[in-house]
Every structure is written in C-alpha cells, then in structure tokens.
Amino acid sequence: MKKFLVVLSLAFASGWGLACDMPAAKSAENEGENKYAKEEKEEPVTPELEAKAAKVQILQNSEGLGCATEVIGIVDVHEPVKTVDQALHELRLDAARINAEAVVGVEFHHGEPGEEPTHLSGQAVRCNDLLKGRAYDVIGPVEVSQKMGAEDELYRAMKAKAKSSGADLILDVKFVHGEGGDEVMKMSGTAIRFKQ
C-alpha cells in the first residue's frame, strides 16, 4: 500500500501561522459543562460555511486520504455529554473555517461523567505535496505538548520548535489528544531540511 505522509509546512509559518487567529483564551473559572469553550468569536455559521463543511471528510485513520497532505491545524471540539451528537458537525465547521479538506486521525474521548465535556479531535489537513520528491536530511524528531484546550498553541509550538532547529518541513506528523481531564495533548513528527 502506498504510504502518504502527513506533513507540516514551515514555509508558511511566518506568513500564515503568525498571521492566523491568536490562540483561544480559556477561562479557568468556567467549570461548567464546557470549560474549554472558546471565548473568542468564531466565524458565524453561514450557508456558505455549511456547504464547505459538508465536503470535509472526517477520517478515523491518518493514512486513508489518498494524497500527500499538509496539516493546517488541530481541531478539537469540546461538547457537553448531552449534546455529543453535535460534535461531529462542529468538527466539520471548525475544519471548514480553516479551509481544510479533511480531518484525519480523529479521536473521541467521553471523559468522566459529570462536568467534564467530551473531546472530539483530529488533524485538519488538505491535499498538498510539500515534499515534491526533493532530497532532504533528517534533523531529528520533534515533539511538543500543551494543556488540554490549547490546540492552536500546540500547533504553533510545533512549528516554532522545528524552525528553531533549522528545519524546512516536519514529516509524519502525529497528534495525540489523550484521555482529557488533566492530560496534555502531544504533537510529534520528524524535522527535515532540504538538501541544497
């Protein structure tokens, strides 16, 4: 079976990553049903966004897309238990907001019953062959972690860490959400530099 790499572009880091939305600030006091709810205003749900969201593929695996992919963000929906049916739709909307074609490696964690919200997360990707068959040197593995609910910071930290080591690209990017609660989220990959 042909293997497709999930890669994270660092070439876009300065122009795209820093220009995109600031990370969502979380309220520590809000211990209600959704303590990870974003405070910042999201793009409103319009018929156009709904149409875009309907085309977003939600895949359980990360290898099953059929094309080389670029990771363009982490999407993580924290839905109260009683409205968990809405979580998948929210995930599609979040992915559509950043122009993703698919969400891969989707994880669901119910969490302990009570006040803890559920977690539905994955990597938002689009088909884009960033490697283009170029030769490269492996710099080494790169891994970052962040507290639950800080997906944007995690994504940016990953790029920043790889960039600081002189990498051009991160290959084989993986995202592990964890069980929720006090667990941290992890993102890992292999930093590479193109040969001159």
Add this chain to the structure above:
Amino acid sequence: MKLVVCALFACTAACASEYHPDYHPETATSYSQTINYGTIVASSTPTQEATTMIHGRDPSKVLILQGTHLDRPAEVVGVVDAHLKVGDQDAALAALRKRAAEMDADAVVGVEFHHGEAAGEPIHLSGLAVRFLKTLPLSGS
C-alpha cells in the same frame, strides 16, 4: 453297551442343536443408539433481535472495538453514546450497535465505558461510529 453309547450320542447331538437364534429370539425392553444431529446455525424462528434490520444492516454485525487501529480507511459517521442505568451493560452495548447501524456504520471504535460516580448515575458507553471505505476519499482530487 453299544446301544447305550449310541443313545447317549444321539441325545447330546439333539442338545447341541437346541439353541438357535431364529427359534429363541431375545426380548429387549430397551436399547441405545448413537445418532449425529446436524448443528442448527440459523433457527427457523429467528429471535426478534436478529431480524430487526436497520437500513438493511443487522445491528448485531456492527463491530464494537476497544482499540482504534483499523487496517483500512474508515470514515467517521458519528459519535455514539449510550447512557443507561447501572447494570444495563448488555442493553447499553445493544443500544450502541443499534445507534451505529442507524448511522450506517460498520463499526464503533475506541469504545469507552464509564461507570457513573454517584448512586443512581447512569453508565456511559461511547465511541466513534465508522464506515469502512472502499476507495480513498480524496485520491481523485
């Protein structure tokens, strides 16, 4: 003397042929027999659970997997979450299968079980409902 011997011989010969099965059939009041019956795979009167098809899918065929690793591409079609009272684990499992079948899912993966903490709290059985893909979804784009 000769006469006595001949008479004795004739008598012995008559006694030797006295037993013959045709003339002395045995009377049996019981008997045993070994019979191999075929195994019934599908009953002619199926149970209600087995016949309730949802969207042409048999809920009992929906895979319930604790793990998340699948050897083929799979699309997430929904989140399933069954809440039932403590002790109804089997009913919760059946509800999970039924809900997944309603979503036209082939399997539920990453299934988690959470026991309610306080007395009277329901149990939670949840997971991701997935449908196996025959073709890679974006390979043509």
